[in-house]
Amino acid sequence: MKKFNEVAINKMETLIKELVEAYGPSGEEAAVRELIEEKIKDSVDRTFTDNLGNLFAIREGAAPLLMFSAHMDEIGVIVTHIDDNGFLRIAPIGGVAPHLLVGQRLSFKNGVTGTVYHEKIKALKELDWPKLYLDIGAAGAAAAREHIRIGDMACLHQPFVNLGGRYMAKAMDDRIGCAVLVEAARRLPGSLPQGVCFVFSVQEEVGLRGATTAAYRLEPDYGFAVDVTLVGDTPEAPLMAVSLGQGPAIKVKDRSVLCHPRVRELMIETAEKHKIPYQLEVLERGGTDAGAIHLSREGVPSGAISIPCRYVHSPSEMVDAGDVAHAVELIEKIIMVSWPLPDSGSGA
Ligand SMILES: [Zn+2]
Known part of the structure; x- marks a missing residue:
């Protein structure tokens, strides 16, 4: 049925x-x-x-x-820096609240996908852009740079869902x-x-x-x-x-x-x-x-x-x-x- x-x-x-x-x-x-x-x-x-x-x-x-x-x-994010371990630093494109990105997946135009996490913080209010990083699973800077350049943009990676009369995406x-x-x-x-x-x-x-x-x-x-x-x-x-x-x-x-x-x-x-x-x-x-x-x-x-x-x-x-x-x-x-x-x- x-x-x-x-x-x-x-x-x-x-x-x-x-x-x-x-x-x-x-x-x-x-x-x-x-x-x-x-x-x-x-x-x-x-x-x-x-x-x-x-x-x-x-x-x-x-x-x-x-x-x-x-x-x-x-809305999305833009890559500002790639560190020696291959972690990407990001800045917002449009009005993005940093706390809404933690744990989320982001995708680039070429399909590379990663997740956002944050450095050590004592309180949630410390959660600002400099504390966030995007982990694309790269084993080091060289591996990250094979796919991503400074200035590349990523957006949220989320499927469309019909909740039964209401749509979420x-x-x-x-x-x-x-x-x-x-x-x-x-x-x-x-x-x-x-x-x-x-x-x-x-x-x-x-x-x-x-x-x-x-x-x-x-x-x-x-x-x-x-x-x-x-x-x-x-x-x-x-x-x-x-x-x-x-x-x-x-x-x-x-x-x-x-x-x-x-x-x-x-x-x-x-x-x-x-x-x-x-x-x-x-x-x-x-x-x-x-x-x-x-x-x-x-x-x-x-x-x-x-x-x-x-x-x-x-x-x-x-x-x-x-x-x-x-x-x-x-x-x-x-x-x-x-x-x-x-x-x-x-x-x-
Ligand atoms: Zn709008």
């Missing part, structure tokens, strides 16, 4: 699994990009990659142009956003009210860098980030009005952006009209690609659709399958709204 979570395996779940398990720390997004291009190319008119590695997937259409951006990169941030956009593109009808570009951006975790050049090149009329957000529904979590399973979140603000009221309200109206559950998100820490898009050129009215996620930037980021499905539906409906051309200068 099939278990519930085996029945639930579908095409999108396979896509999520492939995406989260791919290697792609900031600046090393090629494998993720190739995977996404393969999955999305039949759903759009054309795709191309820019100088930094952002992938654009375009459905041509009348003005205005909508830009949806999900980032391909994930590394790199849900933001491969789940990438999966949502690929699936939304696949479901769009033949004729759209306006042009849409799906951007799969690079280097978000180190400062929204890919989205900065992508928005500059594209000159969209409206921008939307699709990313994960934190939740307040775990034991003694910092107070936050977002929970897993209550629907995708329509962002009000984070540290990088105050979402444009017109964009935010049109998204809320769309969700209500189609009876799609949603939550309103005020994120006190962190930013998204919308932070870069809205400051592009003379300003782009921008918003964000967030997928609630527990344990962001850990080896086991967790999302709800219903939230993911509703995020796809909300984006589909947002694209089918006839957006007015933004009027300059009126603000709210």
Whole structure:
């Protein structure tokens, strides 16, 4: 007899699994990009990659142009030093808490895998990057250097797991956003009210860098980030009005952006009209690609659709399958709204 979570395996779940398990720390997004291009190319008119590695997937259409951006990169580490015994010293790429890495496995692009451990410490608070090392099982420096150079990057090595309606993996941030956009593109009808570009951006975790050049090149009329957000529904979590399973979140603000009221309200109206559950998100820490898009050129009215996620930037980021499905539906409906051309200068 099939278990519930085996029945639930579908095409999108396979896509999520492939995406989260791919290697792609900031600046090393090629494998993720190739995977996404393969999955999305039949759903759009054309795709191309820019100088930094952002992938654009375009459905041509009348003005205005909508830009949806999900980032391909994930957090990771970079090798800073190889000692005489073949142990690697590492520094973070993106916001990585050192204590979450202890005992974890990390993999490099060439497949070399190791585990993180730490030197002698008296108290956990002493656990900082200089105390950590990565052991790849090399018998000495020469053996380590055969496979690894200074500056090589590694990311978490963790399989995707379906917990029965909830998904757990590394790199849900933001491969789940990438999966949502690929699936939304696949479901769009033949004729759209306006042009849409799906951007799969690079280097978000180190400062929204890919989205900065992508928005500059594209000159969209409206921008939307699709990313994960934190939740307040775990034991003694910092107070936050977002929970897993209550629907995708329509962002009000984070540290990088105050979402444009017109964009935010049109998204809320769309969700209500189609009876799609949603939550309103005020994120006190962190930013998204919308932070870069809205400051592009003379300003782009921008918003964000967030997928609630527990344990962001850990080896086991967790999302709800219903939230993911509703995020796809909300984006589909947002694209089918006839957006007015933004009027300059009126603000709210
Ligand atoms: Zn993210």
